[in-house]
Structures are given as structure tokens and as C-alpha cells.
Amino acid sequence: MNDDVLAGHLQELRRGTVVMAALATLTRPTYGxxxxxxxxxxxxxxxxxxxxxxxxxxxxxxLLTSEWNTEESRPRKFYRCTAEGEALLTALLDEWQSLHTAIEGLR
Incomplete structure (x- = not known):
């Protein structure tokens, strides 16, 4: 298999999952x-x-809220999921699992 072809498809796969990864991490306040x-x-x-x-x-x-923290020497913008963001994450993860199961069934 061509490494460039694999890299391109992996990039597409990651691009499609970055929202889930960000929402999963932002269930607690985190800066960028x-x-x-x-x-x-x-x-x-x-x-x-x-x-x-x-x-x-x-x-x-x-899907997210943000708030500036200026208490430290360097101001930082903290992000956190809203209830809507957490609901979206749950729906996306359910769909992800469903797709995984379907693909495994095709193998």
C-alpha cells in the first residue's frame, strides 16, 4: 500500500472525528x-x-461556552461543553459505535 494514500485516508478519518475528540475532552474546562x-x-x-x-x-x-481566566500571568480562554454539546457527543459516539459494528459485520 502506498504510504501517501494511507496518510490521506487517515487524515480524512481524523478530520471526521476531531469534533468528538474535542467534545469528549471539554467535559471539563480546558484552554486551547x-x-x-x-x-x-x-x-x-x-x-x-x-x-x-x-x-x-x-x-x-x-455546543461550547468560553470564559477568559485573567487570574494567571497569561490570560487564557477556557472552553467547556454545554448540555447541547454533551448531548451531541453522546449522539455522535452512538453513531460511531453503530458504524463500527456495521463495518465489522462487513469484514
């Missing part, structure tokens, strides 16, 4: 850079140029 690090440590590396626009989009959709 810490979210990048946590995702990478879990084996889900995401580029900042992908993550930050995603966070803004999810917030605009009412």
Missing part, C-alpha cells in the same frame, strides 16, 4: 493549548490551525 496537548498525548494529534477555528465554530453553534 492544553487541549492540543491533551489530544496529542492521547494519540489524537490536531494542528492548532484546525482546532482553534473548530472551537469558535462549536461555540457559535452553542
Amino acid at each position: 493549548y492544553a487541549l492540543l496537548e491533551e489530544l496529542a498525548a492521547s494519540g489524537f494529534a490536531v494542528d492548532g490551525n484546525t482546532l482553534y477555528p473548530l472551537l469558535r465554530r462549536l461555540e457559535k453553534q452553542g
Whole structure:
């Protein structure tokens, strides 16, 4: 198998799951850079140029809230799932499991 072909398909797969990964992590307040690090440590590396626009989009959709923390030396914007975001995560994970089961049945 061509490594470039595999890399392209893996990128597509990850792009489709980054919302689930972000929502799953943001069940507790986290700022952007810490979210990048946590995702990478879990084996889900995401580029900042992908993550930050995603966070803004999810917030605009009412799936996340944000709040600035200015108590530390460096102000940071913390994100957290709303109830709607947690409901979406549950629905996406259910669908993910259903798709996994269906694909396993095809093998």
C-alpha cells in the first residue's frame, strides 16, 4: 500500500472525528493549548490551525461556552461543553459505535 494514500485516508478519518475528540475532552474546562496537548498525548494529534477555528465554530453553534481566566500571568480562554454539546457527543459516539459494528459485520 502506498504510504501517501494511507496518510490521506487517515487524515480524512481524523478530520471526521476531531469534533468528538474535542467534545469528549471539554467535559471539563480546558484552554486551547492544553487541549492540543491533551489530544496529542492521547494519540489524537490536531494542528492548532484546525482546532482553534473548530472551537469558535462549536461555540457559535452553542455546543461550547468560553470564559477568559485573567487570574494567571497569561490570560487564557477556557472552553467547556454545554448540555447541547454533551448531548451531541453522546449522539455522535452512538453513531460511531453503530458504524463500527456495521463495518465489522462487513469484514
